[in-house]
Amino acid sequence: MPDIVLDYHRLKTPIDHPDFSITPLKLSFGVWQKVAEVDAPSGTTAVTISGLDGDADKAYLIYFEGALEGTATADWYLVLIPNALSLTIDNVGYYAAFDGITTSSGTWRVSLGGFMMGRTGWYVAGHMVCLGILGAMTGYRRQYIGWYHIDSPGKSSLAHHDGFTGGFWNDTTTKITSLKIATSTNTFSGKIILFKVSI
Amino acid sequence: MSNVKVEISKDPKDCAGQPSKVESIEISLDDLRKLVDFVKQLKNIGLDLASLKKLIEYAKKMGWI
Numbered sequence: 001m002p003d004i005v006l007d008y009h010r011l012k013t014p015i016d017h018p019d020f021s022i023t024p025l026k027l028s029f030g031v032w033q034k035v036a037e038v039d040a041p042s043g044t045t046a047v048t049i050s051g052l053d054g055d056a057d058k059a060y061l062i063y064f065e066g067a068l069e070g071t072a073t074a075d076w077y078l079v080l081i082p083n084a085l086s087l088t089i090d091n092v093g094y095y096a097a098f099d100g101i102t103t104s105s106g107t108w109r110v111s112l113g114g115f116m117m118g119r120t121g122w123y124v125a126g127h128m129v130c131l132g133i134l135g136a137m138t139g140y141r142r143q144y145i146g147w148y149h150i151d152s153p154g155k156s157s158l159a160h161h162d163g164f165t166g167g168f169w170n171d172t173t174t175k176i177t178s179l180k181i182a183t184s185t186n187t188f189s190g191k192i193i194l195f196k197v198s199i
Numbered sequence: 200m201s202n203v204k205v206e207i208s209k210d211p212k213d214c215a216g217q218p219s220k221v222e223s224i225e226i227s228l229d230d231l232r233k234l235v236d237f238v239k240q241l242k243n244i245g246l247d248l249a250s251l252k253k254l255i256e257y258a259k260k261m262g263w264i
Contacts, residue, residue, distance in 0.1 A: 038205050046213035051202035079215035102260065113215035182215040 032061055032195040042069065042189040046182035048084060049194055054136035054176030057196035065129045066190010068120050068150065068183065075123055077184040080134065081114035082142065082169060084180040091116040095163035100156025108163075112184060115144035115169075121161045124154030125186075132165070136176050142169040237263070 035057075036049045052060075068078060081087060088111050096105045099122065110116065118130040132146025149162035181192055237258060238251070 036203050036205055038207070040207055043209045044207055045211055046208040046215075048206045048208070050204045050206070074217070077215070077218070081215060110218045112218055180213075182213055184215045184217055186214075187209070 035194045035196050038192045040189050040192060043187045044189055045187055046180055047192055048178055048180045050178035052177055052179060055138055057136055059136050059197050060134045061195040062132050063193040064117060064190060066188060067125065067127050068188050069125050070186030072123055072186060075120045076186050077112055077119045078117040078188060079112050079114035079182055079184055080117050080144065081180040081182060082176045083178050087113055087169065089114055089167045089169055091165055091167035093163050093165040095161055097121060097161035098159060100158040115167045116165045117146055118148030118150060121152050122155040124152050126150040126152045138173055138175055140172055
């Protein structure tokens with residue numbers, strides 16, 4: 001038999017701080033921290049979240065679930081715009097689609113007034129989920145990568161498509177202080193949740 | 200976080216604007232040659248552009264080009 005037996009189940013860690021409370025700040029150290037949660041009503045054209053600091057926050061994670069609403073003779077897009085600026089951003093990506101009968105896939109490239117978060121297909125409205133990350137620090141071209149999936153019931157009850165999207169803002173000096181989420185045309189509704197990298 | 204403000208707009212002027220470039224489709228050189236041959240065969244039919252586009256899409260769907 002050993003001289004000393006340590007029973008780890010009986011060890012108790014002393015609490016050496018008088019503040020026992022669990023706060024969001026303590027829990028959020030080194031993780032994504034929620035900055036804003038917005039429920040945009042039907043008919044929304046833009047949601048602007050201001051009071052940001054791209055250098056301090058380092059990167060943003062943006063989640064959207066909701067509807068791209070309306071009708072059009074061309075597809076329309078959900079777009080992320082730093083500082084609500086008038087920009088031309090080149091977006092490229094891959095897509096995979098099923099129109100209810102056949103599948104298709106390929107690449108696309110489109111210039112928009114911001115980073116492409118998601119888009120319609122076959123010129124019809126749909127319910128979409130998308131998630132993306134924006135590198136926010138000055139000193140770099142700010143770049144966005146994201147994914148989306150949307151159904152297209154106006155095309156077919158079975159129609160849907162998804163894709164990967166990425167683009168860059170060719171600006172290394174302008175600090176991001178706000179983010180605007182807008183449709184290229186028509187309207188949207190749904191939930192937007194914005195996270196930042198906490199300290 | 201306390202300084203963050205949210206504004207929701209329903210004003211059409213707050214839209215991001217229509218795409219300034221039409222989406223592109225990648226096509227291989229071999230497929231491009233087939234496409235050109237296909238269009239050459241149609242040159243005397245007198246189709247308008249929209250009809251020609253539909254015909255090309257149909258031909259691609261059928262695997263002809």
